[in-house]
Amino acid sequence: MDFDNLIVVEHPLIKHKLALLRSYTTGPKEFRELVSEMTMLLAYEATRHIPTQKIKIKTPLEETEGEMINDKAVTIVPILRAGLGMLEGILRLLPNASVGHIGIFRDPDSLKPIEYYCKLPPQISHDQIFILDPMLATGGSASMAIDLVKERGGKNITFISIISAPEGVKVMSENHPDVKIYTASLDRKLNDHAYILPGLGDAGDRLYRTR
Numbered sequence: 103m104d105f106d107n108l109i110v111v112e113h114p115l116i117k118h119k120l121a122l123l124r125s126y127t128t129g130p131k132e133f134r135e136l137v138s139e140m141t142m143l144l145a146y147e148a149t150r151h152i153p154t155q156k157i158k159i160k161t162p163l164e165e166t167e168g169e170m171i172n173d174k175a176v177t178i179v180p181i182l183r184a185g186l187g188m189l190e191g192i193l194r195l196l197p198n199a200s201v202g203h204i205g206i207f208r209d210p211d212s213l214k215p216i217e218y219y220c221k222l223p224p225q226i227s228h229d230q231i232f233i234l235d236p237m238l239a240t241g242g243s244a245s246m247a248i249d250l251v252k253e254r255g256g257k258n259i260t261f262i263s264i265i266s267a268p269e270g271v272k273v274m275s276e277n278h279p280d281v282k283i284y285t286a287s288l289d290r291k292l293n294d295h296a297y298i299l300p301g302l303g304d305a306g307d308r309l310y311r312t313r
């Protein structure tokens with residue numbers, strides 16, 4: 103399966119950590135650590151195209167040129183709850199970024215996304231925006247989150263997930279063809295309850311031991 107909007111980040115470290123993350127024997131402490139580490143690795147690739155500015159610096163020996171990013175011009179938006187598990191990992195790379203929060207859950211019967219919280223920083227129209235959610239299943243939650251960000255002026259949007267289903271990637275390509283998705287894995291398909299196969303189960307429950 104080939105999708106123009108999807109970048110599957112291939113790296114032995116990502117594969118290794120994903121295998122641990124998927125295993126049902128992995129407990130919440132290790133699960134949280136792995137989500138954080140994988141987000142750092144995915145963010146390394148997802149930030150490849152953010153602009154840099156040339157600066158002059160002095161080493162102990164001479165003056166030279168360097169390049170720096172402006173992470174104050176970055177906004178990170180985790181989708182609650184599970185996206186929160188990814189926040190610390192990306193903030194370690196972009197410590198001065200602004201953070202917005204969007205709360206969305208899937209109605210268990212209709213499987214449609216329901217928004218319950220949205221607080222975004224005011225300046226997002228000029229920012230590079232990274233939206234975080236470990237699971238892209240039907241694509242309903244991600245699409246709604248991007249709608250909310252675009253309604254408030256957001257333009258340069260990248261979505262980072264850990265596992266994506268083909269169904270969700272397709273929905274995103276139809277609803278938001280301008281948004282690139284960085285993921286560790288394109289899994290096989292959704293089951294009858296719209297859980298990703300093979301997946302890792304319910305990401306929020308595994309992060310916060312709520313089931």
Ligand code: PRP
Nearest residue numbers: 182183184207208239240241242243306
């Ligand atoms: C999960 C996950 C995504 C969503 C993906 O959240 O973290 O937000 O499902 O499914 P979709 O692509 O079909 O919309 P959930 O609704 O379980 O809420 P939670 O994070 O609060 O547990």
Ligand code: URA
Nearest residue numbers: 239297298303304305
């Ligand atoms: N949400 C999850 O947490 N896991 C899935 O497999 C699908 C949606």
